[in-house]
Amino acid sequence: MDTMRERFGPVVSRLLDEDPRVAVVLAEIGTAGFEEARRRHPDRVINVGIREQLLIGAGAGLALTGLRPVVHTFAGFLVERPFEQVKLDLGHQGVGAVLVSAAASFDWPAGGYTHMAPGDVALLDTLDGWTVHVPGHPDEAETLLRHAVAAGDDxxxxxxxxxxxxxxxxxxxxxxxxxxxxxAGVVVAVGPMLDAVLAATEGLDVTVLYATTVRPFDAAAVRRATGAAGADVVLVEPYLAGTSTAAVNDALADVPHRVLGLGVGRRELRRYGTVEEHVAAHGLDAAALRERIAGFLAGRRVSAHA
Incomplete structure (x- = not known):
């Protein structure tokens, strides 16, 4: 099976062929996947070099001309490093773009902490009007990429x-x-956490909701799943633990409920290891999730951080 990022280049290359509004802006990373597309559309595939602030600024400039820019690099370089440009060049100017990240929270541990971005979704939460997709499979990534590009100027x-x-x-x-x-409760599994959540909750009397679009947050789905009497809700997110707990609390503000937000902890892991070791260290493998979810539903106090 290909990866989500391997699917990204061919999908967006086809969108460049299909839609004259689509443009791609890169900062060295990912350029190999667009060599053919750049030959076909040299004016709409742009590499700004290792200049992440310019990456966002160039995307915003293209949006101001009426194009639909797709802007890509690692999450830490796309959201965290140029955050001021995301806030001002896009948000303040009232223009949209499709920001597509790679590396997620710790997909390339050997790259060190500079290439890890567990706080990206929480950081975007400080801004107004962002839609956030977190696919859990390459096929879902393709569908959500097409949704994103077609979303007007959002x-x-x-x-x-x-x-x-x-x-x-x-x-x-x-x-x-x-x-x-x-x-007995509701577990919301976000994106690539679904398989681990399903394994962790096997035999437990819980509803499992699968979320691939987390902003706007589907409050109606959570309310339907919990019922009028309220319920315990566990969030399992592949980024910073607790990122969506406020959204659940808002959805259930008028009914009794408890919320446990599981995800990536704030403590920096300095022995970079492998992706699997990071998953285990943050308590996001199936065995650790089962212990934490079952303990929470049984009324025991459970830490949100592994």
Whole structure:
């Protein structure tokens, strides 16, 4: 199976052929995937070099001319380093772009902490009007990329990862999907966390919701799953733990409920290791998730951080 990022280049190259509004802006990273597209569309495939602030500024400039820019690099270089440009060049000027990241929270541990971005979605949460897609499979990534490019002039973030579920789920770019039903609580699995959540909750009487579009947050799906009496809700997110707990609290503000946000902890892991070791260290493998989810549903106090 290809990865989400391997799917990205061919999909967006086809979109360049199909839609004259689409442009691609790169900062050295990912250029090899667009060599053919650049020959066909030299005016709409732009490499600004290792200049991430310019990457966003150039995308915003293209948007001001009426184009639909797709802007790509590692998450830390796309959201964190040029955050002022994301806030001002896009948000303040009222123009949109499709920001497509790679490396997720810790997809390339050997790159060190400079190439890790567990706080990207939380950082975008400080800005208004962003749609955030977190696919869990390359097929879902393709669908959500097409949704993002077709979304008028909206501001959209698509978070790609080498972590993937074994199979794709039909996604529509908006709603959470119910993949298992139960009565003792609700677990929201985001993107590539679905397989681990399904394994962790096997035999537990819980509803599992699958989220690939996390902003706007599908509050209606959470309310339906919890019912009028409220319920316990566990969020399992592949980025900073607790990123969406406020969204759940807002959705259930008028009913009794408890929320546990599981995800990547704030503590920096300085022995970079492998992706699998990072997953285990943050308590996001199936065995650790089962212990934490079951303990929370049983009423025991459970830490959000591994």
């Amino acid at each position: 501001k959209v973030y698509v978070r790609l990862s080498v972590q993937s579920n074994a199979g794709a789920v039909p996604v529509d770019g908006a709603r959470f999907r119910t993949v298992r039903e139960g009565r």
